[in-house]
Amino acid sequence: MEEELRALLRDLDALKQSADPTAIDRMRERVAGMVSPAAAAAAAVGAARSKIKDMSAEVVDSNPYSRLMALQRMGIVDNYERIRDYSVAIVGIGGVGSVAAEMLTRCGIGRLLLYDYDTVELANMNRLFFRPDQVGMTKTDAAVQTLSGINPDVVLESYSLNITTVKGFETFLGSLKAKSAHGCNTGVDLVLSCVDNYEARMVVNQACNELGQTWMESGVSEDAVSGHIQLLVPGETACFACAPPLVVASGVDERTLKREGVCAASLPTTMGVVAGLLIQNALKYLLKFGQVSPYLGYNSLKDYFPTMEMKPNPQCSNPACVQRQKEYMQSKPARDAAAKAKMEAEASAADECPVHVDNEWNISVLDDSDTATSSILSTAADSLPEGLVRELPTADSYQEPIAPVTSGAIDDDLEELQRQLDALNSS
Amino acid sequence: MPRAGENHIPIAGNTKVEEHGAKGEGRRAAAAAAAAIRSMEGWDRGTKSVVGEIPLLSTRAGPRDGDAWRQRLKEEYRALISYTSVNKSKDNDWFRISAANPEGTRWEGTCWYVHNLRRYEFPLQFDIPVAYPQVAPEIELPTLDGKTHKMYRGGKICLTVHFKPLWAKNCPRFGIAHALCLGLAPWLAAEVPILVDSGMVKHKDDEGAPAEAAAASGSAAAS
Ligand SMILES: [Zn+2]
Numbered sequence: 001m002e003e004e005l006r007a008l009l010r011d012l013d014a015l016k017q018s019a020d021p022t023a024i025d026r027m028r029e030r031v032a033g034m035v036s037p038a039a040a041a042a043a044a045v046g047a048a049r050s051k052i053k054d055m056s057a058e059v060v061d062s063n064p065y066s067r068l069m070a071l072q073r074m075g076i077v078d079n080y081e082r083i084r085d086y087s088v089a090i091v092g093i094g095g096v097g098s099v100a101a102e103m104l105t106r107c108g109i110g111r112l113l114l115y116d117y118d119t120v121e122l123a124n125m126n127r128l129f130f131r132p133d134q135v136g137m138t139k140t141d142a143a144v145q146t147l148s149g150i151n152p153d154v155v156l157e158s159y160s161l162n163i164t165t166v167k168g169f170e171t172f173l174g175s176l177k178a179k180s181a182h183g184c185n186t187g188v189d190l191v192l193s194c195v196d197n198y199e200a201r202m203v204v205n206q207a208c209n210e211l212g213q214t215w216m217e218s219g220v221s222e223d224a225v226s227g228h229i230q231l232l233v234p235g236e237t238a239c240f241a242c243a244p245p246l247v248v249a250s251g252v253d254e255r256t257l258k259r260e261g262v263c264a265a266s267l268p269t270t271m272g273v274v275a276g277l278l279i280q281n282a283l284k285y286l287l288k289f290g291q292v293s294p295y296l297g298y299n300s301l302k303d304y305f306p307t308m309e310m311k312p313n314p315q316c317s318n319p320a321c322v323q324r325q326k327e328y329m330q331s332k333p334a335r336d337a338a339a340k341a342k343m344e345a346e347a348s349a350a351d352e353c354p355v356h357v358d359n360e361w362n363i364s365v366l367d368d369s370d371t372a373t374s375s376i377l378s379t380a381a382d383s384l385p386e387g388l389v390r391e392l393p394t395a396d397s398y399q400e401p402i403a404p405v406t407s408g409a410i411d412d413d414l415e416e417l418q419r420q421l422d423a424l425n426s427s
Numbered sequence: 428m429p430r431a432g433e434n435h436i437p438i439a440g441n442t443k444v445e446e447h448g449a450k451g452e453g454r455r456a457a458a459a460a461a462a463a464i465r466s467m468e469g470w471d472r473g474t475k476s477v478v479g480e481i482p483l484l485s486t487r488a489g490p491r492d493g494d495a496w497r498q499r500l501k502e503e504y505r506a507l508i509s510y511t512s513v514n515k516s517k518d519n520d521w522f523r524i525s526a527a528n529p530e531g532t533r534w535e536g537t538c539w540y541v542h543n544l545r546r547y548e549f550p551l552q553f554d555i556p557v558a559y560p561q562v563a564p565e566i567e568l569p570t571l572d573g574k575t576h577k578m579y580r581g582g583k584i585c586l587t588v589h590f591k592p593l594w595a596k597n598c599p600r601f602g603i604a605h606a607l608c609l610g611l612a613p614w615l616a617a618e619v620p621i622l623v624d625s626g627m628v629k630h631k632d633d634e635g636a637p638a639e640a641a642a643a644s645g646s647a648a649a650s
Contacts, residue, residue: 165554165556169557199562244595317487395596396597412505424515425536
């Protein structure tokens with residue numbers, strides 16, 4: 001449209017100089033031709049709906065929530081409308097994160113915080129969500145643009161920053177802590193990690209361990225044919241640093257995988273599936289229905305979905321994780337009492353059919369006891385379910401010095417060392 | 428054509444560890460270094476021998492850890508000083524790096540690679556990540572961003588399948604110097620020849636003429 005208008009302006013300038021009387025008629029025709037597309041564009045903008053105060057269960061064409069509220073009528077969810085009270089942070093607005101954000105937006109989530117440092121590229125168009133006309137925008141702004149059009153009821157916050165840098169991390173941490181309207185422990189109810197690298201996952205892990213914030217991690221393999229989601233509850237489940245990350249073995253022989261000239265492949269299908277698994281788990285967690293999966297893998301080549309549970313590692317290298325584990329152990333009596341009370345209440349209330357369905361294809365490695373005793377993770381390699389592997393090795397056992405070693409060399413002044421390196425650099 | 432990697436990976440040299448600190452610590456460091464090198468399946472002999480000459484670090488601290496980070500920073504400097512000296516002594520100097528802020532959380536410099544007897548130089552930068560040293564720094568070569576598939580967005584180099592496992596295994600003993608030696612050096616050796624031969628990267632002496640021609644034609648079109 002802008003292009004056409006500029007061309008029109010140029011031609012009008014030319015017309016001033018021209019003596020040709022038919023030129024005016026041609027110009028009129030062109031302008032007339034532009035009227036109806038412009039009207040259509042304006043109508044499209046006008047079609048954006050206004051905000052809705054209360055979610056209605058009324059089944060009418062004009063109610064965007066009717067099919068969601070039906071979940072409540074059918075007894076799947078107790079109180080669907082509670083979704084409006086929840087805040088979710090999504091870190092990484094790429095092939096998985098953007099789709100996850102759209103799903104939560106369409107579900108009517110209360111508030112979404114979006115984090116990414118990248119901009120939209122044409123190279124992203126093999127994935128869902130972003131459009132070619134958004135190329136060059138920050139991913140978070142482009143996402144806000146699209147999502148606010150889909151559902152204006154959702155409060156959207158865009159954070160275009162790199163959380164792995166010290167400065168970015170402080171902003172990230174601050175935004176997660178900022179109280180939201182309904183004021184719970186931290187400002188968000190759930191953090192979803194949709195990043196594509198280990199470095200950023202470790203940063204989300206750090207933030208969530210420090211805040212005691214429950215989060216879910218998601219990932220798609222670099223060969224685009226497998227993925228996973230994982231629930232992390234600081235102190236209660238393994239954190240991301242407790243053991244080397246667990247990934248789904250694609251079954252492709254590493255030696256036959258050709259890596260020359262490429263970093264990573266991606267498919268909209270695998271990413272869409274993983275986003276769907278992630279948000280399904282998030283909805284179950286937030287709205288308290290079904291079973292929340294602690295770990296769910298997806299091997300697309302074999303259509304195989306391994307599951308497992310992971311206990312925290314008492315020797316975890318992350319001090320905040322160890323602290324959360326201690327707190328979790330201390331709160332055990334209170335938890336037991338609450339669980340007992342709940343069971344009694346349920347027993348008196350119901351002859352309802354059991355929620356549990358046998359999942360014979362599921363493999364659970366650990367029993368249900370919640371005592372974080374000795375680490376099962378040291379022998380994790382042996383006890384992993386079929387089809388799951390560790391992405392990285394564990395660090396070699398290494399005794400860290402108990403006290404800072406004091407010897408001549410260690411006492412070196414930092415400025416002196418800087419000077420030495422500078423001298424080498426300039427020689 | 429010179430062999431890839433020849434310009435900065437000396438083949439000579441034993442796996443000797445510089446003693447730093449008390450004698451006992453030196454022995455332990457030597458044992459650790461030997462273990463680190465034993466775990467380097469899939470790496471060439473040259474890289475193995477050089478990495479053995481970089482002092483190992485011991486403080487597990489990241490940029491948010493206050494005094495412990497200052498301690499770690501000292502160890503980083505010691506390793507970098509040692510590595511740079513070794514490179515110079517072997518006529519194999521290939522990078523310059525220094526902290527770009529007083530906290531030592533951002534580093535900038537240059538690196539270069541000689542291909543067909545010509546030197547190609549690239550600016551180099553990275554931040555020390557919050558989760559360091561559990562995760563390695565992500566080294567960026569901003570001028571090569573978008574020129575090779577072996578790179579993530581922002582010019583972050585795509586490391587080999589061997590790098591991350593080795594880094595994880597040796598945490599917290601590997602530092603910035605190790606990341607340069609085991610991450611950046613092999614990347615340059617593998618990618619620069621391809622970038623030059625395909626014409627994606629031009630030598631700075633060859634850049635002048637075509638650029639001027641383009642500028643001239645550009646101004647002609649505008650007038
Ligand atoms: Zn942990």
